[in-house]
Amino acid sequence: MRSYVKRVKQKAEKLSKEQVLSLLEDVVDENENLFSVLESLSTGLLIIDDDYRLLRYNTIAESWLPFSERLEDILGTENAIWEYVEDEDVSNFLRNCMEKNTTNCSEDFSTVTSGGSVRFLTVTISPLITEGELNGKVILVRDITEKKNQDILLHRMENLANLTNLAAGMAHEIKNPLGAISIHIQLIQKALAKARENDDKLPAPKFVEDHIDIVNEEIEHLNKLVMDFLLAVRPVKAQLQLKEPDKLVENLVSFFKPEFNREGIEVIFKSSESGKRILLDExxxxxxxxxxSQNSLAAIKSKYIGDRIGAKFCISNSVRENKFIITIADNGCGMSEETLAKIFEPYYTTKANGTGLGMTMVYKIIKEFSGEIIVDSKEGEGTAFTITFPIPQKDTKLLTSESR
Known part of the structure; x- marks a missing residue:
């Protein structure tokens, strides 16, 4: 159709009025067809010029991205499209691409709908080519919420496989308090039976009470075990959103640093300064x-009794091969090979009052974020945790319009 219109344009002066009207009807029909195609796309589409002013759009783009004004009212204005985008992260992404004059770039975002649900979007900027020349840009908006939710569901199903180990650990843990309760109840029963044989003369007042106190303690212990077990087996209800871990870790370090400093422990934090975001629940x-960090604090205090000169706790963030890596290290007492091998097993603990579920929950949460965690530790030297998270959408190679 385009080539036909060009040919007719060259002979426009020779056309009759009827031929011109017929040509206009053909152009209108073509325009209507193109408009129908745009509206039928499952991808949001924003066509902009080189200054990011809106030229055309389809309805689905308006429903997926939050705008401060109707797109219909933005058409023809002198302002860049990013000025009307209410989501700060998306707006900054578009503005940075405009300022750097980049195309062929893509990034994932999470937005919260008016109903409070989280939607995941991929925003891609591609060049608009007309007759072999760059003539603006196309912003594509894709909804990837279903895919993300499927990934989350898959990880949760994998986590359910750990229930067998948790149940076995629970069964083992409740045996001891149940055995103690049984023994002390038997002793009370024997004492009462003996009293009946002795003219109902009860034993010394403290005798029964001591046994009952122990029974109550063991019942309380059992209750705690059951509550911890329920906590361990309950699915992690993560509200995953794209967040900058550098900022989150920096805020946490500022929170617990005074406690470490009071104990004479130096705290070191190194940001990746990448601006990368990952899917997590804050x-x-x-x-x-x-x-x-609290485990590290206990390990350092265990090693440095009294003088803590040289005691250090470090958190270092980095980005490598499209992965966000957090390394948490201390030079505390370290772990034995046995402890290192069982650190994530439920109910395994080296603390007198520990539940043995803290690191199990850490492992579950990291897996919920699609991450990995490994531990390196040497007894007497220290421990390092390395946590790796995938960066959802790696920026593709950026091309400037000048390089085309």
């Missing part, structure tokens, strides 16, 4: 960092 992420 509250659960905080639980992971705080749990590991």
């Amino acid at each position: 509250k659960l992420f905080r639980d992971v960092i705080m749990n590991i």
